Amino acid sequence: MPKILLDCDTGIDDALTLLYLAALVRAGDAELAAVGTVHGNVDPLSGALNTLRVLELAGVEGVPVAVGAPRPMAQDVHYAVDWHGRDGLGDTGLPAPRGVPADEPAAAQIVRLARAHPGELTLLATGPLTNLGAALLLDAELPALVREVVIMGGAFDHPGNITTHAEANVWHDPEAADLVFAADWPVVLVPLDATHPTAVGEPWLLKLAGHDSEAARFATRVLEFYIAAYTPVLKRRGAVIHDALAAMLAVDPGVCGYTERPVRVELRGELTRGTTVWDARSLPADDHRRPVRIATSVDAAAFQDRLLTALLAL
Numbered sequence: 679m680p681k682i683l684l685d686c687d688t689g690i691d692d693a694l695t696l697l698y699l700a701a702l703v704r705a706g707d708a709e710l711a712a713v714g715t716v717h718g719n720v721d722p723l724s725g726a727l728n729t730l731r732v733l734e735l736a737g738v739e740g741v742p743v744a745v746g747a748p749r750p751m752a753q754d755v756h757y758a759v760d761w762h763g764r765d766g767l768g769d770t771g772l773p774a775p776r777g778v779p780a781d782e783p784a785a786a787q788i789v790r791l792a793r794a795h796p797g798e799l800t801l802l803a804t805g806p807l808t809n810l811g812a813a814l815l816l817d818a819e820l821p822a823l824v825r826e827v828v829i830m831g832g833a834f835d836h837p838g839n840i841t842t843h844a845e846a847n848v849w850h851d852p853e854a855a856d857l858v859f860a861a862d863w864p865v866v867l868v869p870l871d872a873t874h875p876t877a878v879g880e881p882w883l884l885k886l887a888g889h890d891s892e893a894a895r896f897a898t899r900v901l902e903f904y905i906a907a908y909t910p911v912l913k914r915r916g917a918v919i920h921d922a923l924a925a926m927l928a929v930d931p932g933v934c935g936y937t938e939r940p941v942r943v944e945l946r947g948e949l950t951r952g953t954t955v956w957d958a959r960s961l962p963a964d965d966h967r968r969p970v971r972i973a974t975s976v977d978a979a980a981f982q983d984r985l986l987t988a989l990l991a992l
Contacts, residue, residue, distance in 0.1 A: 680800045680928055681709045681825075683791055685746070685784065686921070687718025687805030688728035689762030690904040694989070695804060695921040696729060697893055700736035701988035708929055710738065711791055711799065714784025716746040718805040718850055719758045720766035723779070725805075728766050730775035735896055736992055743777070746784025747808035750851035758846065761907045768903030785812035792823040801827045802928050803858075804921035806847050811854030814861055821863035830924035831855065832869035832941070832954035834972070841952065845870050848943060849952030856943040865970045867941065868924040869954065872934055872973035876923055876981045877908075879916040885986060893992035922985050927973065933984075935975035940967035 682699065686692045702708035713733075715725035722745045729743045749755040763769035780787070788809065792799050801824055803810055810827070814820055831847035832855075833839070840846040848855045859865065883905070887898045901917060908917040926933055939956040942965070947953070956972070957965060 679707060679709060681711050681795060681798045682800050682802050682928060683711050683788060684713045685716060685788070685801060685803040685805060685809050686713065686725065686729065687716050687720065687722070688725040688732070689719030689758060689766045690768055690900050691919045691921045692719065692804055693728060693732050693767060693900055694897055694919050695925045696732040697736055697897060697992060698922050698925055698985055698988045700733065700738045701991045702929060703738055705991070710741050711795070712742045712744065712787055714744045714746045714787055714809050716784065716805045716809050717748055717750070717755050718847065719762045721757065722746050722748055722784070724766055726779040727775055730777045730779070731772055734775055734777065736893060742780040742787070744780045744782050744784040744787040747812060750806065750808055751811060751853040756850065761904065763903050768900040770899055784809045785816055788813040789817045789820060792820055796823045797825055799824050800928050802925060803827065803829045804847070804924055806850035807831070807854040807858045808851045811851070811857040814857055821861045824863050826864050826866065827858070828866045828868065828924050828928045829858070830868045830873065830921050832867055834869055834871055834954060834956055836870040836874060838953070839870060843950050844952030845954065848954055852943045852945050852952045856945060859941045859943065859970060860967055862968050866927060866931070866973065867970050868927060868973045872976045873920040873923050874918055875976055876978045877912055877916050877918045878982055879914060882982055882986060883916070886989060889990050891990070891992060894989060897989055919985065923976065923981055926981060926984060933977050933980055934973035936971050937974045938969040938971050940965035941970045941972070942967070
């Protein structure tokens with residue numbers, strides 16, 4: 679059973695991912711050791727409050743939620759209000775959670791838990807990678823202490839979703855992302871190439887909306903804002919629940935097919951800053967970075983079925 683530390687920027691797809699993880703926790707299929715939040719969809723304090731709201735709704739108690747980095751390492755901060763609303767949950771104006779965030783910063787929480795559980799922790803990152811980058815700077819031994827790092831981010835043979843070439847999570851902090859990809863730890867990267875084919879459509883959404891549970895009603899309500907943003911992109915009513923695929927692979931990697939390549943992040947290009955780069959040539963690799971396991975294909979039907987089943991189980 680994986681012991682997961684989730685690092686996120688709780689907007690709408692993060693919220694559904696938290697519900698998915700909550701269903702696994704309640705079924706005894708995963709342990710959620712802690713959550714840390716980071717700038718991205720919203721500011722990290724708002725993300726922490728959203729995280730507490732979702733965990734409380736799902737009936738998962740005792741999970742510490744730490745507030746993390748409020749800005750990137752080397753650029754201005756940006757929020758995705760057009761996609762997630764000003765509150766990160768589709769401007770639904772939900773009441774404050776009962777719980778409060780932990781006093782410990784998210785990067786320090788990563789280091790502490792990795793040292794407390796050496797070789798056990800799966801870091802699941804579904805937002806910008808500033809907290810992971812900061813944790814690496816706090817403790818040079820961190821890569822040897824972590825079982826696996828699973829990241830939703832990047833784009834290779836798929837267009838970017840925030841610039842022509844860059845995916846949002848990497849673009850929000852390219853320097854931190856490059857630190858993470860350069861570290862000597864096992865990384866699974868879940869780029870837009872794998873997440874976009876999993877887009878849910880009207881039949882899936884109707885099944886979710888037709889289920890009379892508090893979790894299903896919440897998911898349907900917050901998804902409306904996200905669907906409105908995604909429909910012009912998809913040319914149909916639907917949405918891509920990017921982060922949930924990364925969470926699923928942390929538990930069941932068989933949903934995707936993979937390619938292993940070293941990964942670098944473009945840091946200086948005027949038009950390409952934040953782009954993830956791999957060497958796809960059939961030549962011997964001369965990059966000495968540890969190869970990243972990159973999800974390049976996906977069983978979209980299996981993903982959709984498992985996510986819906988988890989949401990309806992709450």
